[in-house]
Amino acid sequence: MNLVILAAGKNTRLDTGIPKSLVKLNGETLMSRHIRLFKKYGVKKFCIISGYGAENLEQALPELKSTHQVDIKILHNKRYDLENGFSVFRAKDWVEENGMKDFFLTMGDHVFDPEFIGEFVEKSAKLENTLQLAVDMPGESNKHIDIDDVTKVLVDDHDFIESIGKTIDSYNRYDTGLFRLKSDVFDVFQQSFDREEYTISQSVSKLIASKQAKSVLVEGYTWNDVDNPDDLQSTIKLMNESRL
Template identity: 85%
Template sequence: MNLVILAAGKNTRLDTGIPKSLVTLNGETLMSRHIRIFKRHGVNKFCIISGYGADKLEVALPKLKEAHDADITILHNERFDLENGFSVFRAKEWVENNGMSDFFLTMGDHVFDPEFVGEFVRKSNVLENTLQLAVDMPGESNKHIDIDDVTKVLVDDVDFIKSISKTIPEYNRYDTGLFRLKAEIFDVFQKSFDQEEYTISESVSKLIADKQAKSVLVEGYTWNDVDNPDDLRSTKDLMDQKRL
């Protein structure tokens, strides 16, 4: 299994001088945590998409490889000023060169309970749709989430995604930032770029009408998006509580 990790963002809301994926919590960087957890659940190839602070990720690469005995590639997205869908597209050559039919995708600044990852890997094992997104039900386990910033998802009664955005008025799930994608997703991204749409959510919307965007409910576990100082503090608190 294979994982693409997006680590290209400009860190406008949490600029510590390094990519957010290299922020250290409880003695481990967020990037190292991702590689450790996903490797435990069967991922053996990793592709990191760099952008802002790319030189610092390159410096960290040998230590990551040594610490995890992992196959890790870094690809640089020179247009890291664009939205996250363009960063995913940068992995196209890696996916094609390695003959991959599908891959997992997550963000370098997200943090997951290891069992959250394990459940999504198990539930998404048979990939019948172009895109599967791990979603969570709003509730006690995720009440720390920034409701104004989280991407919201509306799904139907058989888990197909009906709409997705940070601003949709009706929703019943949260986007957790963990996907499993078929390789043909890159064709969808290209269609979005042709219309000057660069977010992952905009490409997901193009799959909805064809019933190719499915949600996978993973609930009862903790996850967080370390996007700003408040998120960083809440993540530290969750780790202190042994919830991450």
């Protein structure tokens, strides 16, 4: 199993001068935490997509490799001014060169309870869709989530995604930022780029019509998106409460 980690964003809302994935929480960077936890659940190769502050990630690479003893590749996205779907596409050659049939994808500024990751790894192995998205049910375990910023998802009774976006009115799940994708998903991203659509959600929308976008409910665990100073403080609080 292999993981792509997006870490190219410009950090406009949490500008510490370094990529958000290198922010330390309880003495460990978000990037190091990702590698440690996903390694625990069987991921052997990691591809980090850099952009803003790429030199900081390059400087951190030797220590990440030494600490975790895994294969880590950094690929630079020069067009990090575009949306996150373009960063996903930057991993295409890495996926093909390594002969991967599928791969995991997450964001460098997200934080997951370890058991959340383990449950998604197990559940997603049983499905055959091009895209599988870990979703959560709105409830007590995620009441700290910024409702204005979280990507919302509407799924049907069979867990197929019907719509996705930050501003949709009707929804019953939250997008947690963790995916399992088949390698042919890059064809869909290219179709989106041809229409100058660069978000992951826009490419997911293209898979909805063909019933190739499915949700995987991972409920009852804590996760967060460290996108701004409030998110950073809420994540620290959750860690101090042993919820992450």
